[in-house]
Amino acid sequence: MSASTSPIKLFTAALAALFLSACNPMAQLDGAEESIAKFHSTYNSGDARALYGTTADDFREVTTPAQMVELVELVTDRMGKVETTQRKAININSENGTTLTVVTMTTMFEKGEAIETFTYQGNGADMKLVGWNVDSPNFSDEADGESEPEAEAGPAE
Numbered sequence: 001m002s003a004s005t006s007p008i009k010l011f012t013a014a015l016a017a018l019f020l021s022a023c024n025p026m027a028q029l030d031g032a033e034e035s036i037a038k039f040h041s042t043y044n045s046g047d048a049r050a051l052y053g054t055t056a057d058d059f060r061e062v063t064t065p066a067q068m069v070e071l072v073e074l075v076t077d078r079m080g081k082v083e084t085t086q087r088k089a090i091n092i093n094s095e096n097g098t099t100l101t102v103v104t105m106t107t108m109f110e111k112g113e114a115i116e117t118f119t120y121q122g123n124g125a126d127m128k129l130v131g132w133n134v135d136s137p138n139f140s141d142e143a144d145g146e147s148e149p150e151a152e153a154g155p156a157e
Helices: 007-022 025-045 048-052 057-062 065-079
Strands: 082-095 098-109 112-121 128-135 150-152
Touching: 025 048, 025 065, 025 082, 025 098, 025 112, 025 128, 048 065, 057 128, 065 128
Parallel strands: none
Antiparallel strands: 082 098, 098 112, 112 128, 128 150
16 A cells, blocks of 8 residues: 555545535535425424424424414414515524534515524534524514524433
């Protein structure tokens, strides 16, 4: 074996490739947008329990399946089904081996426009939902005491 192909150099190259693929912003964006498309399709079918199945353990520690059903019912009642959506912003943060990808979408529902914020933990196909926020004037009706719906895992303690 020549000095240019030593096991240390091969290991270093493999490690660098793995690191770059895990932190690739385009791969994160693609994974998040694919997850959001699936989320919207499942949301439109009314299957809140299937949506719950896409969530991370951190989410499940603070949100029960029944709470997820209530959240989806509230959003569906106020907003209706998703008609179109467009990415507004993305933020990717990797720290201490954990990658959070936050994608903000401008979404047109049957009953009006909303800003949706999706927070995912993980990389690529292993991304799991840890937060979903829907911000719309449809939730600001002071008469019924409701505020914008949000389901999000809190910080680990």
